[in-house]
Amino acid sequence: MTVKVAVLGVGMMGANHADQLTNLVAGADVTVINDFDDERANAIADAIPGARVVSDPFDAIVAEDVDAVVIATPGPVHEKQVLACLEAGKPVLCEKPLTTDVESSLEIVKAEAALGKQLIQIGFMRRFDDEYMKLRALVESGELGAPIMLHLAHRNPAVPDHFDSAMIVKDCLVHEVDCARFLLGEEIKSVHILKPRPNSNARDGLQDPQFAIFEMESGRMVDAEAFVTTGIAYEVRSEAIFERGSAQIGLDVNLVRKSAPGIWGGTVTPGFKERFGRAYHDQLQRWVNAVKSGDETGNYVDGPRAWDGYAAAAVCDAGVRSLTTSTRVEVDMVDRASIPGA
Ligand code: ISE
Numbered sequence: 001m002t003v004k005v006a007v008l009g010v011g012m013m014g015a016n017h018a019d020q021l022t023n024l025v026a027g028a029d030v031t032v033i034n035d036f037d038d039e040r041a042n043a044i045a046d047a048i049p050g051a052r053v054v055s056d057p058f059d060a061i062v063a064e065d066v067d068a069v070v071i072a073t074p075g076p077v078h079e080k081q082v083l084a085c086l087e088a089g090k091p092v093l094c095e096k097p098l099t100t101d102v103e104s105s106l107e108i109v110k111a112e113a114a115l116g117k118q119l120i121q122i123g124f125m126r127r128f129d130d131e132y133m134k135l136r137a138l139v140e141s142g143e144l145g146a147p148i149m150l151h152l153a154h155r156n157p158a159v160p161d162h163f164d165s166a167m168i169v170k171d172c173l174v175h176e177v178d179c180a181r182f183l184l185g186e187e188i189k190s191v192h193i194l195k196p197r198p199n200s201n202a203r204d205g206l207q208d209p210q211f212a213i214f215e216m217e218s219g220r221m222v223d224a225e226a227f228v229t230t231g232i233a234y235e236v237r238s239e240a241i242f243e244r245g246s247a248q249i250g251l252d253v254n255l256v257r258k259s260a261p262g263i264w265g266g267t268v269t270p271g272f273k274e275r276f277g278r279a280y281h282d283q284l285q286r287w288v289n290a291v292k293s294g295d296e297t298g299n300y301v302d303g304p305r306a307w308d309g310y311a312a313a314a315v316c317d318a319g320v321r322s323l324t325t326s327t328r329v330e331v332d333m334v335d336r337a338s339i340p341g342a
Contacts, residue, residue: 003291006032006066008057008081010044013095014072016273020281021070021288022048028288034060036073057081062088068291068300071095072123079104086111086119091291091300093284095123096174098309102317105310106334112306113341118299120306121287124178126236127303128286129279131249135240136183138247145243147184152176152224153250155235157270159228165207168226169193169319173212176224177315178308179238180214184222187311190215191318192328201229212319213328233268234275307342 005028007018014035021028030048034057035041045051054060057077061069061084069085071078071094079099085092086108098120099105112120126132139147154172163171180188194211202208209227216222237250269275286302294300311333318329336342 001027001292003028003288004031004065004067005029005070005288006034006054006060006063006068007044007070007072008034008060009071009073009095010035010040011072012273014070015044016280017070017072017093017284018044018048018051020284022051024281025284025288027292028284031065032060032063058084061085061090066090068092068288075100079108082108082120083111086115089115089117089119091119091121091287091294093121093123093287094309096309097170097313097316098122098306099313102310102313102332105306105313109306109310109342110339113339116298116341117294118301118305120309121290121301122304122306122309122312123283124175124182124304124308124312125276125279125283126175126179127182127279128282129276132179132182132238132279135238135247135249139183139185139240139242144245144247147240147242148220149241150180150183150220150222150224151239151241152179152222153235153237154224154226155230155232156228157230157233161203163206163228165205165210165323166320168206168208168210168228169212169323170316172228173210173224173226173319174312174316175236176212176222176226177214177312177319178304180216180222180224181308181311182304183238183240184216184218184220186217186220187333188214188222188315188331189217190328190330191315191322193319193322195323195326199227199229201231203229207323210323212322214315215328234271235268236272236275305342307336 033045041053068091212224214222239248290302322329
């Protein structure tokens, strides 16, 4: 079976997904393209044999030639689109955020759980990166003892002018939130965002960098730096400190070279597509495979689920409150066990 996919939203991310599904991922055909900008949709569809443009996203979701949906539209329209996928019983890979507020994310978790099928996957692609998977496996193996702390760094060379301080939390730090939860396998209990002296390259009023402290349920601690106006490149690094050692990732791809005459140096990936291109691909391939076998298993997901989208929203909400109040803020989340199937 070939999975027929509709891609909603073909800005940079959606166009990348459509391209990978068409040219690199096995077992999928992009049949429908949708975008609020028809011209952009047509330009993408023209390059994909057999793809057509459907102007209304809800028509695209229910279309007969669509088995599954990729949502890469702006965050504010995700809620209705994801709910429409649930209503149509179609698997969906939704880029972050699941929705733009905590309450609606929770409603989606509940709606999916009530269906008794796992249909929603969230595009936290780092979980598919080889190095992140290895670090997670190291934690699980117990080889270096229990993990105690994580040091995380997320640096972007620049951000668009509309980026404000809260967006640094919701759009960038959100990845570190998911990494902390993924690597340590537990929820975040509280967030405190510290505000270093702003970078002189940051636009007036933009709190950049930000330095977040996550306290995990078990008492482990994570520090996460988000710095989005470095002017240099895309640097994402993680270090785990265990009882009997430590391990670091993000250095191999950010190539460090040593050579004669005794100098060392290297290159850093310019953007997230270069840094996580392989992870985006593997995420899509595993999702397509899960969609194919879903009718037998009732599980159309292989990766982060709606719950992970909800947890990220709850932590980021606490993060934004911490940013404005300059205090440590407890994360307000329901107990997962209270929603069977979540
Ligand atoms: C962007 O939206 C992403 O999702 C990238 O992965 C992230 O690193 C970047 O900071 C965000 O703006």
